[in-house]
Amino acid sequence: MKKNKPKFKQxxxxxxxxxxxxxxxxxxxxxxxxxAGVADGTIYLYFKNKxxxxxxxxxxxxxxxxxxxxxxxxxxxxADEKLHTLIHTHFEQLAxxxxxxxxxxxxxxxxxxxxxxxxxxVLKRYLNVIDQIVEExxxxxxxxxxxxxxxxxxxxxxxxxxxxxxxxxxxxxYNIVDQASExxxxxxxxxARNREEEER
Amino acid sequence: MKKNKPKFKQxxxxxxxxxxxxxxxxxxxxxxxxxAGVADGTIYLYFKNKxxxxxxxxxxxxxxxxxxxxxxxxxxxxADEKLHTLIHTHFEQLAxxxxxxxxxxxxxxxxxxxxxxxxxxVLKRYLNVIDQIVEExxxxxxxxxxxxxxxxxxxxxxxxxxxxxxxxxxxxxYNIVDQASExxxxxxxxxARNREEEER
Amino acid sequence: MKKNKPKFKQxxxxxxxxxxxxxxxxxxxxxxxxxAGVADGTIYLYFKNKxxxxxxxxxxxxxxxxxxxxxxxxxxxxADEKLHTLIHTHFEQLAxxxxxxxxxxxxxxxxxxxxxxxxxxVLKRYLNVIDQIVEExxxxxxxxxxxxxxxxxxxxxxxxxxxxxxxxxxxxxYNIVDQASExxxxxxxxxARNREEEER
Amino acid sequence: MKKNKPKFKQxxxxxxxxxxxxxxxxxxxxxxxxxAGVADGTIYLYFKNKxxxxxxxxxxxxxxxxxxxxxxxxxxxxADEKLHTLIHTHFEQLAxxxxxxxxxxxxxxxxxxxxxxxxxxVLKRYLNVIDQIVEExxxxxxxxxxxxxxxxxxxxxxxxxxxxxxxxxxxxxYNIVDQASExxxxxxxxxARNREEEER
DNA sequence: AATGAATGAGCGTTCATTCAT
DNA sequence: GATGAATGAACGCTCATTCAT
Numbered sequence: 001m002k003k004n005k006p007k008f009k010q011x012x013x014x015x016x017x018x019x020x021x022x023x024x025x026x027x028x029x030x031x032x033x034x035x036a037g038v039a040d041g042t043i044y045l046y047f048k049n050k051x052x053x054x055x056x057x058x059x060x061x062x063x064x065x066x067x068x069x070x071x072x073x074x075x076x077x078x079a080d081e082k083l084h085t086l087i088h089t090h091f092e093q094l095a096x097x098x099x100x101x102x103x104x105x106x107x108x109x110x111x112x113x114x115x116x117x118x119x120x121x122v123l124k125r126y127l128n129v130i131d132q133i134v135e136e137x138x139x140x141x142x143x144x145x146x147x148x149x150x151x152x153x154x155x156x157x158x159x160x161x162x163x164x165x166x167x168x169x170x171x172x173x174y175n176i177v178d179q180a181s182e183x184x185x186x187x188x189x190x191x192a193r194n195r196e197e198e199e200r
Numbered sequence: 201m202k203k204n205k206p207k208f209k210q211x212x213x214x215x216x217x218x219x220x221x222x223x224x225x226x227x228x229x230x231x232x233x234x235x236a237g238v239a240d241g242t243i244y245l246y247f248k249n250k251x252x253x254x255x256x257x258x259x260x261x262x263x264x265x266x267x268x269x270x271x272x273x274x275x276x277x278x279a280d281e282k283l284h285t286l287i288h289t290h291f292e293q294l295a296x297x298x299x300x301x302x303x304x305x306x307x308x309x310x311x312x313x314x315x316x317x318x319x320x321x322v323l324k325r326y327l328n329v330i331d332q333i334v335e336e337x338x339x340x341x342x343x344x345x346x347x348x349x350x351x352x353x354x355x356x357x358x359x360x361x362x363x364x365x366x367x368x369x370x371x372x373x374y375n376i377v378d379q380a381s382e383x384x385x386x387x388x389x390x391x392a393r394n395r396e397e398e399e400r
Numbered sequence: 401m402k403k404n405k406p407k408f409k410q411x412x413x414x415x416x417x418x419x420x421x422x423x424x425x426x427x428x429x430x431x432x433x434x435x436a437g438v439a440d441g442t443i444y445l446y447f448k449n450k451x452x453x454x455x456x457x458x459x460x461x462x463x464x465x466x467x468x469x470x471x472x473x474x475x476x477x478x479a480d481e482k483l484h485t486l487i488h489t490h491f492e493q494l495a496x497x498x499x500x501x502x503x504x505x506x507x508x509x510x511x512x513x514x515x516x517x518x519x520x521x522v523l524k525r526y527l528n529v530i531d532q533i534v535e536e537x538x539x540x541x542x543x544x545x546x547x548x549x550x551x552x553x554x555x556x557x558x559x560x561x562x563x564x565x566x567x568x569x570x571x572x573x574y575n576i577v578d579q580a581s582e583x584x585x586x587x588x589x590x591x592a593r594n595r596e597e598e599e600r
Numbered sequence: 601m602k603k604n605k606p607k608f609k610q611x612x613x614x615x616x617x618x619x620x621x622x623x624x625x626x627x628x629x630x631x632x633x634x635x636a637g638v639a640d641g642t643i644y645l646y647f648k649n650k651x652x653x654x655x656x657x658x659x660x661x662x663x664x665x666x667x668x669x670x671x672x673x674x675x676x677x678x679a680d681e682k683l684h685t686l687i688h689t690h691f692e693q694l695a696x697x698x699x700x701x702x703x704x705x706x707x708x709x710x711x712x713x714x715x716x717x718x719x720x721x722v723l724k725r726y727l728n729v730i731d732q733i734v735e736e737x738x739x740x741x742x743x744x745x746x747x748x749x750x751x752x753x754x755x756x757x758x759x760x761x762x763x764x765x766x767x768x769x770x771x772x773x774y775n776i777v778d779q780a781s782e783x784x785x786x787x788x789x790x791x792a793r794n795r796e797e798e799e800r
Numbered sequence: 801a802a803t804g805a806a807t808g809a810g811c812g813t814t815c816a817t818t819c820a821t
Numbered sequence: 822g823a824t825g826a827a828t829g830a831a832c833g834c835t836c837a838t839t840c841a842t
Contacts (some may be wrong), residue, residue, distance in 0.1 A: 007805095007806095023312055023313055024323075025312055028253045028831090028832065028833080029224060029832080029834080030832080030833090031831060032208050037398045038806080038807090039806065039807045040307075040807085040809095040834085041806070041807055041808060041809095041835075041836080042805085042806055042807070042808095042809065043834095044815055044833095044834070044835080045806075049338070049834080050832095050833065050834090051835075054211070058387075075804070076823085083329060088344060101350075106313060106316070110307045110309070110312065111310065111313065112223060112224075112225055112310065113223060113306070120369070131260070132390070135230075137391065141389045141393060142391075142392065142393060143392065143393060144342055144389075144391060144392070144393050147386075147391065147392075148379070148382050150288045151363065151379060151382055151383060151386060152386065154359060154363050154366055155355075155386050155387075156361025157362060158358040158361060158363070159354060159355045159358045159359060159361045159373065161358060161362070162354040162355075162357060162361070162362075163351065163354050163357025163358070165268065166354055168352070169317075169320070171271065172833090179348070182348050182351050183351060183355075186351060186352065186355050187346075187355075187390055188388065188391050188392045189285030189389070189390040189392050190353065190386065190388045190389040190392075191334070191337065191343045191387060191388050192343065192344070192345065192347040192388045192389050192390075193341065193343060193345075203808080228814085228815060228824095229815075230815075230816090230817060230818085233825095238823080238824090239823060239824040239825055240816090240817085240824080240825060240826095241817085241818080241819080241824055241825065242823055242824070243817095244816095244817070244818080245822070245823075249814095249816075250816065250817090257824095299832085362815080382838070407826095407827095423712055423713055424712070427710055428811060428812080429811080429812060430809090430811080430812090433829095437720050438827080439827065439828045440812090440813085440824085440826090440828085440829065440830095441813085441814080441827070441828055441829060441830095442827055442828070442829095443813095444812095444813070444814080445826070447811075447829075448812095449813080450734065450813090452810065457774065471602060506713060506716070508713065509709045509710070510709070510710045511710065512623060512624075512625055512710065513623060513706070516706075520769070534791070535789065541793060542791075542792065542793060543791045543792065543793060544789075544791065544792070544793050544806080546826055547786075547791065548779070548782050549721075550645075550766070551763065551779060551782055551783060551786060552786065552791065553760060554762040554763050554766055554784050555755075555759045555762075555783075556785075557762060558758040558759045558762025558763070559755045559758045559759060559760060561753060561762070562754040562755075562757060562758025562761070563751065563758070564756050564760075565748070566754055569716075569717075569720070579748070579751060581747050582751050584792065585753075586712060586751060586755050587755075587790055587791060587793045588748075588790045589744075589789070589790040589792050590744075590745065590786065590787055590788045590789040590790030590792075591676065591734070591743045591747065591752065591787060591788050592742065592743065592744070592788045592789050593741060593742060593743060593744050593745075597807080612804060617801095626824085628836060628837080629836075629837060629838085630836075630837090631803095633804095633818080637801080638803090639803040639804055639838080640804060640837090641802070641803055641804065641838085641840080642801085642802055642804095644804070644837095644839080645801070645802075649837075649838080650836095650837065650838090658840070665841085734829095
């Protein structure tokens with residue numbers, strides 16, 4: 001299988017670097033090939049076309065990304081903790097790979113409808129992880145009943161995504177992992193002044 | 201000033217239509233010129249280059265968009281109501297202009313870093329409106345103290361944005377305005393089971 | 401109409417020259433553009449694609465070619481004379497344009513099935529001219545009855561074509577027009593020793 | 601000698617099939633190798649380059665083709681009969697191998713000047729056979745004296761070739777062998793009304 | 801002898817922008 | 822101001838050939 005050959009990963013890693021450094025539209029196949037240390041034609045032994053590099057890149061990297069999140073969250077007890085771990089691991093992983101963060105938050109979004117559709121398919125697995133945590137939270141009595149699952153998913157994903165994008169666009173100048181707890185708290189409790197505060 | 205000449209608006213409206221119908225990458229300057237009923241060269245009497253059409257488009261349309269939101273929100277009393285009105289008006293306006301919704305949520309994001317930076321500058325005015333409402337909410341005692349303003353802004357904007365994008369990608373098949381209250385509620389109260397429920 | 405603009409002919413003439421000198425497969429669009437004194441992109445204002453240059457070239461040149469043959473033959477009285485004139489004019493015209501001869505006899509045949517089909521359509525008009533002459537010959541009682549029209553057409557065209565191709569492949573080193581009468585004679589009388597000869 | 605090794609013929613037969621089915625320009629070396637059941641690199645142990653496959657193909661197939669024609673014709677008595685047999689066998693052999701017919705009449709002509717020159721060298725042997733028959737015919741007193749040998753050869757070959765090409769381009773929908781006698785008759789007697797007819 | 805992964809030169813076409821009219 | 826014909830730089834992809842194994 002092609003995915004296990006060393007050049008497959010080699011090219012994908014080169015693509016992440018090149019795209020992060022040059023931007024999506026200045027990332028010619030020849031540039032990626034050069035960075036990967038292979039001939040232009042070699043790219044096409046491992047990928048159908050340029051778009052396929054990007055889809056594969058996303059599948060490969062997001063696959064690991066989600067796996068890690070699944071690992072970390074399952075070990076937690078409550079939905080609340082799981083959600084916190086999810087946010088923390090989400091931020092942590094992107095903070096650990098600056099190039100990948102730029103690519104996923106900015107450059108890959110410049111792709112066309114088709115590619116974006118394929119990217120969304122990869123994301124579904126992640127959204128399922130979120131859904132399950134929410135489900136557990138409701139069953140545990142921690143989260144409200146009657147929540148619109150789709151909206152909740154959008155709130156959680158949308159907020160994390162927006163937070164990471166802002167961090168990337170501010171050139172990753174602060175530590176995003178520090179914001180995990182606050183984000184978690186906002187998602188769980190919202191803006192409203194809560195009881196404890198009120199009682200103080 | 202060029203912005204008040206009829207052809208300026210004519211070209212921008214043509215651009216919205218063309219981009220919504222053909223997608224960002226199939227929206228050549230010549231296609232926009234044709235739809236606007238002017239010659240290709242005329243475009244360059246009103247805009248510096250292609251990117252300038254898109255920036256102007258966003259400025260023009262978002263200007264009106266934000267103005268409307270400012271109007272609607274200022275008439276409301278509490279921060280809570282203002283936030284609800286903001287969400288409702290945000291959804292309402294995009295629901296009213298399908299083409300614009302496609303362009304802002306999907307197509308314009310395919311632009312490069314530069315253009316997106318400029319788009320973000322236009323958005324700042326909108327984020328200020330949000331900030332002010334949050335400020336009021338805190339002062340009114342409705343919202344928690346000690347909120348990280350930037351994160352709150354990201355939560356509110358990120359969630360609305362994600363909700364609209366999802367709606368657009370589902371081909372606008374449902375009525376997004378119906379979701380305003382639920383979104384508002386999630387932002388205000390979060391996922392946590394609230395007091396009323398608990399007491400039940 | 402594009403066909404009347406000077407650049408249309410300019411490009412076609414450049415194409416004939418370039419193809420004759422470099423061969424079909426070494427005739428890049430950029431080379432044709434350069435010879436025509438226009439930019440590469442200008443080609444595409446007048447032709448759909450590279451193949452379209454070739455089809456148009458053939459239509460344009462063969463159109464004139466056939467017209468001339470029609471003119472010359474109609475003024476002749478008998479089918480026999482008409483056939484002789486046809487052969488003579490066919491040879492004469494190709495002898496007068498060495499580049500065109502190379503292109504039609506050698507280079508254009510390197511095209512794919514599609515293009516060849518289109519070329520054949522242009523040729524139909526020529527084959528019709530031949531058919532009519534044969535028809536007249538039969539009516540005049542000069543030619544045999546019961547001739548298979550398709551085979552006759554193939555004999556006449558095949559022989560002229562083969563004769564011209566041989567001449568071109570011998571680098572046009574002899575005067576092909578000198579062979580018109582002999583070719584005519586072979587077509588009319590075949591190989592067989594005729595009566596006069598036999599009676600001698 | 602390489603020509604006697606089984607893979608040599610194996611590759612040539614694969615080439616005929618691949619070219620007939622896919623057309624000259626879609627017949628990549630790798631496709632031929634696959635059909636022949638050998639590795640791409642193996643091709644280059646038996647052939648200098650791609651062009652050499654085609655030249656060898658033509659030599660191999662035309663060699664057999666001409667041999668058969670030589671066999672059949674020598675057994676005939678008169679030049680007239682020999683010519684008839686030549687035409688008949690020519691048609692018969694191509695009718696018997698549809699793939700080869702497509703390759704020789706259409707696809708191989710898409711090759712460049714160089715290759716065509718080499719192909720013509722192979723054809724010389726065939727043209728010699730024709731020449732000899734004509735010579736005999738003249739000596740026998742059946743054919744006219746003073747015939748231009750080159751033109752006669754072109755008439756005979758050109759007509760057969762044109763007839764076969766037409767048949768191939770009409771997707772071999774009729775039986776070309778049926779036309780042998782008529783073609784023969786046209787070559788021998790031409791178009792002119794002959795004595796027998798006139799006397800009737 | 802045989803393999804097949806790797807190579808890299810080569811090209812048709814698009815489209816934002818210009819500028820003579 | 823308005824036009825639209827002309828420009829030309831830029832790039833993804835193919836495939837004949839090589840060569841280490």
